[in-house]
Amino acid sequence: PSPAGQPDVLVVGGGIGGLGAAFALSRRGLAVRVLERAPEFGEVGAGLQIAPNCTRILAEYGLLDEARALGVVPENMVMRDALDARELTRLDLADLERRYGFPYLVIHRSDLHGILLRACERAGVELLTDHTVTGYENTDAGALVRLADGTAQEAPLVVAADGLHSVARRDLIGDAVVSSDYVAYRAAVPIERVRDHGVAERDVTVYVGPRCHFVQYALRGGEMFNQVAVFESPKALAGRDDWGTPDELDAAFEGTCDTVRRGIPLMWRDRWWQMLDRDPVETWVHGRIALLGDAAHPPLQYMAQGAIMAIEDGWTLARHHARQAEAAPEGAAPDWDAVVAAYEAVRVEHCRRVQTTARAWGELWHLDGEDRLRRNAIMRERDPYDYAFTDWVYGPTALTPEEEPPMFTPVPLASAHLGDERDAAGL
Numbered sequence: 094p095s096p097a098g099q100p101d102v103l104v105v106g107g108g109i110g111g112l113g114a115a116f117a118l119s120r121r122g123l124a125v126r127v128l129e130r131a132p133e134f135g136e137v138g139a140g141l142q143i144a145p146n147c148t149r150i151l152a153e154y155g156l157l158d159e160a161r162a163l164g165v166v167p168e169n170m171v172m173r174d175a176l177d178a179r180e181l182t183r184l185d186l187a188d189l190e191r192r193y194g195f196p197y198l199v200i201h202r203s204d205l206h207g208i209l210l211r212a213c214e215r216a217g218v219e220l221l222t223d224h225t226v227t228g229y230e231n232t233d234a235g236a237l238v239r240l241a242d243g244t245a246q247e248a249p250l251v252v253a254a255d256g257l258h259s260v261a262r263r264d265l266i267g268d269a270v271v272s273s274d275y276v277a278y279r280a281a282v283p284i285e286r287v288r289d290h291g292v293a294e295r296d297v298t299v300y301v302g303p304r305c306h307f308v309q310y311a312l313r314g315g316e317m318f319n320q321v322a323v324f325e326s327p328k329a330l331a332g333r334d335d336w337g338t339p340d341e342l343d344a345a346f347e348g349t350c351d352t353v354r355r356g357i358p359l360m361w362r363d364r365w366w367q368m369l370d371r372d373p374v375e376t377w378v379h380g381r382i383a384l385l386g387d388a389a390h391p392p393l394q395y396m397a398q399g400a401i402m403a404i405e406d407g408w409t410l411a412r413h414h415a416r417q418a419e420a421a422p423e424g425a426a427p428d429w430d431a432v433v434a435a436y437e438a439v440r441v442e443h444c445r446r447v448q449t450t451a452r453a454w455g456e457l458w459h460l461d462g463e464d465r466l467r468r469n470a471i472m473r474e475r476d477p478y479d480y481a482f483t484d485w486v487y488g489p490t491a492l493t494p495e496e497e498p499p500m501f502t503p504v505p506l507a508s509a510h511l512g513d514e515r516d517a518a519g520l
């Protein structure tokens with residue numbers, strides 16, 4: 094038994110990943126403590142897309158109704174060319190829900206974070222703010238974290254969910270973040286402000302263009318409209334530190350279609366997000382310290398799976414805890430080493446696939462010239478009801494490497510028929 098007052102699990106970081114893991118593990122009857130460095134729990138940013146591989150888990154947690162009530166279930170996901178606005182391909186999200194059994198939702202980040210926070214409170218998770226972790230160490234009985242105030246805390250398992258700039262990642266792996274030289278601007282505005290922009294209020298629309306893209310969808314029951322503008326920064330390419338500034342935003346979208354251009358002045362200009370990720374690594378578990386969420390696998394956001402992968406991580410840890418508990422002799426504690434080994438065995442490869450696909454996706458979206466036309470030709474030929482490219486992500490979260498579905502193999506650009514595209518583009 095743990096010493097008095099010591100939790101079974103310490104979770105560092107109270108973002109979506111940390112809270113998701115804390116809730117999942119508390120449902121196993123474990124005593125969980127979350128250490129968050131900020132003075133309050135919260136999320137910055139605007140909208141978040143949550144695909145069926147996440148809503149499936151929220152349903153299991155009993156949280157899907159709340160998510161549905163606070164979010165929006167869009168009708169379609171439509172991809173358009175950002176220059177000429179023509180439709181390239183779409184997903185019918187009602188049909189997608191039938192296929193995967195769970196909806197595709199869009200929700201404000203702070204609403205999803207709030208749902209997880211309230212679930213943790215109800216489950217009795219100990220939630221501590223103003224706790225900054227500065228170091229990690231394995232011990233005989235588990236692992237300990239050192240805090241900025243000079244104290245230390247110990248538990249049989251420490252989950253490091255401290256995000257892209259993770260201290261645990263720095264100490265245990267020591268790799269650097271990778272800059273894509275792209276930057277994101279976000280905004281959520283009252284829907285009235287975009288009503289005459291030609292927007293599709295019931296769809297998620299992604300406009301893909303040369304070195305830029307633009308995402309739009311409604312939030313909060315349709316009262317708000319979320320927009321994300323992403324572009325390659327010339328200042329970043331020139332090696333400058335102050336890259337991604339608002340003057341670059343305006344220039345990047347100059348040649349785009351009307352609906353996109355009209356959205357740009359509404360973007361928040363006091364804050365932007367440089368698009369960084371890390372190369373995948375094979376080891377997330379170091380003794381009893383397990384990396385989770387962006388600390389383990391920060392992606393570029395083009396697959397919209399970052400927060401989802403973090404939630405899947407926590408669910409997987411808890412499921413393997415359950416398996417080990419069933420296998421343990423009566424009264425004995427589950428084998429934490431086996432739990433984290435099983436977690437790492439399945440999650441590392443899945444997240445590697447998502448991270449590398451997100452990078453490739455970004456390249457495909459941002460093509461120019463003939464390659465843009467090739468991409469458009471291939472996308473336009475796609476059957477909207479062909480789910481080969483979503484099955485490996487939106488299906489049930491695998492618990493073992495054997496359950497992980499095969500990856501989608503994209504059609505090579507070189508195979509595209511360019512004739513029609515050239516005509517359509519007036520070339």
Ligand code: FAD
Binds near residue numbers: 111128129130259
């Ligand atoms: P974080 O949210 O970074 O949380 C880390 C937490 O740890 C923070 O609360 C932080 O304060 C705390 N912390 C950090 N250091 C310490 C410390 N030393 N001690 C104590 N606490 C600490 N994902 C999706 O699934 N769908 C989307 O549509 C989507 N869109 C995106 C759009 C953009 C523009 C971006 C940038 C990302 C998007 N993502 C999306 C990705 C998603 O936002 C992240 O993957 C996800 O939020 C990661 O959650 P996390 O809890 O692992 O990390």
